Amino acid sequence: MVNYVLAAAARAQATAMLAELEAHIPGATQRLAHSALTELQTWPELTVRLVAEGQASARCSVAGTYDAGPPPQIAVAQSDSSARRDFTALHELGHHLQQNSFDLMAAFERQPDGGLLLEDAACDAFAAEILLPAPLVNSHLAESGPTAPDVVDLWQASGASRMAVCVKAVQRLRAPGHVLLLDTQGQVAFAASHGLRPLRRGSFQGDIPTIAQALAGQGRATGRTRLHYRDGILGQELYVQTAPMNGYLLAILVTDLAPWLTFAPPSRDTGPQASEYICEHCGEEYRSFEAACPTCRVPSCPACGRCGCPSRAAERMCPGCFTLHPPAMFADGADRCLDCF
Missing domain, CATH: 3.30.450.130 (irre protein)
Known part of the structure; x- marks a missing residue:
């Protein structure tokens, strides 16, 4: 996705997240703006932990993690800055909201990567909206x-x-x-x-x-x-x-x-x-900046998560051409591959 389109989608998603938060917990936005970490530690449905910096995920834009559980858990890296801890806690709360709402998850269906980039960008936008009012x-x-x-x-x-x-x-x-x-x-x-x-x-x-x-x-x-x-x-x-x-x-x-x-x-x-690829396993066409597999030199497909390496366990021998093919080459219930039909 072009990133300026992603930014607009993230802001729209953040607005929806704020609306859902207030609908379920009235007044939560104001309390979170005052002290997000303190407020979240009072929520019975969440476990909130402070962890060492090295225990936080490097995949997120912040030094924190969210585990859907059950029970759901938020981990926030220790920091000298309470403001930084609050932003991280709100970012991870954003993951919690999006992963537990069918309405919010609907936005991911339109994304080529399943919504991974949108979800993380929306978490940042959600946290910033709470902490920084528009007039300021x-x-x-x-x-x-x-x-x-x-x-x-x-x-x-x-x-x-x-x-x-x-x-x-x-x-x-x-x-x-x-x-x-x-x-x-x-x-x-x-x-x-x-x-x-x-x-x-x-x-x-x-x-x-x-x-x-x-x-x-x-x-x-x-x-x-x-x-x-x-x-x-x-x-x-x-x-x-x-x-x-x-x-x-x-x-x-x-x-x-x-x-x-x-x-x-x-x-x-x-x-x-970004280079273009066609997945040999599911047929998905995709672009990728990600690191390529050292064996086949193809990055993972965002649809099925597999690179270009063959999966022998999943391949089948076609009785028509006597060739090993990946599952994508066989229609549902078919004995012969698509080339033999």
Whole structure:
């Protein structure tokens, strides 16, 4: 899915999540905004635990996990920041709401990956909506788009987590881009993306131009750069502005319409393009940026989860052509393969 379409779907899903939350637990939104972790620890239907940072899933955009159970459990990584813990708890609550509501799960049916990207993006949007009311956001982020100092100012004025303001900032971008939160070593602590391929939490960006300059100096830099994706792949060239954020580096990157510049024409798209595949097992046509299987050099199919390697246990010998075929080559109840009909 194109990521700007994903962002719009995530905001719509977050709105539906808030409505469902208030319908089932009136007043919960206000109490969660005051102290999400404290509020959730009082809910009898949920078990909420604080865990060491390393126990949190790297697959999520935050340092937390949700286990549907039964009983359902939320794990939140220990952090010096109560705001960060609250954002993580709300993100994981978003997974709980979506995985236990048929109405909310209906949105996943229209997604090519079964809704995995939408579910996680909607969790971020849901958490940000609770923690950052619109009037406060509007007073700090201009219609022309957020600058890095604007986002830092919003964070200081709101008391919300850095992650929450990153999500709000990326929603205000007027062009495809990213809002990144990097640690002092240049690793991505949190990434919110709009219209571009998302970056993984933990990926290293500390050696690319402008980011390296900001980390080596006072945290403030502007320029143009290309971000790292997996296997050394570089994305397209982006305009970038950074600002220090109390021990972290905030970076805003866009393809064009950079609000800190008077003229920022679109950058040439030299970024990675997803390869196309046809699954040999289920016939699904798909695109993928994921790491390929080291044996067959084909990434997993989002429909059936299998790569291009043959599964001997599932293959059948066709009595017509005496060839081993995967199950997809046989119609329901048929003895002969599709080529022999």
